[in-house]
Amino acid sequence: MPIELEIVSPARLVLSRSVDMVVMPGYEGDLAAQENHALMIVLLRGGVISLYDGANVVSRLFVAGGFAEITKDRCTILADDAVPVEDLSADTARKNLQAAEAAWADVDKADINARDAVLDRLQSTREAVRVAGAA
Numbered sequence: 001m002p003i004e005l006e007i008v009s010p011a012r013l014v015l016s017r018s019v020d021m022v023v024m025p026g027y028e029g030d031l032a033a034q035e036n037h038a039l040m041i042v043l044l045r046g047g048v049i050s051l052y053d054g055a056n057v058v059s060r061l062f063v064a065g066g067f068a069e070i071t072k073d074r075c076t077i078l079a080d081d082a083v084p085v086e087d088l089s090a091d092t093a094r095k096n097l098q099a100a101e102a103a104w105a106d107v108d109k110a111d112i113n114a115r116d117a118v119l120d121r122l123q124s125t126r127e128a129v130r131v132a133g134a135a
Contacts, residue, residue: 021051041068046125103122
């Protein structure tokens with residue numbers, strides 16, 4: 001039985017549909033949500049969300065991080081950004097990585113909040129480069 005999935009970015013509703021399973025990049029490891037999943041809220045890292053109908057992946061989106069709320073019949077993903085994998089640009093991803101590396105070099109490492117935010121961005125852009133190169 002499918003679950004209802006919504007992926008929302010700050011700018012728009014990215015996707016709303018029923019899926020049999022969604023696999024997402026949890027901060028502490030990948031996580032699959034299906035019908036009757038335990039209730040939870042999960043922090044997401046930058047990575048690929050895969051949508052399944054049966055055993056088949058029907059869509060893949062890159063998210064730059066965010067949160068997911070999972071209930072027994074719904075998964076709502078609040079993504080910092082979400083782009084279909086086939087729309088990722090390797091050139092843009094590499095430029096974003098250069099900017100993230102520069103921000104990392106400049107951040108005050110003693111400022112834990114600033115350091116962690118820049119590190120999350122750096123890791124997400126590295127993953128975007130990897131995924132864009134494989135797309």
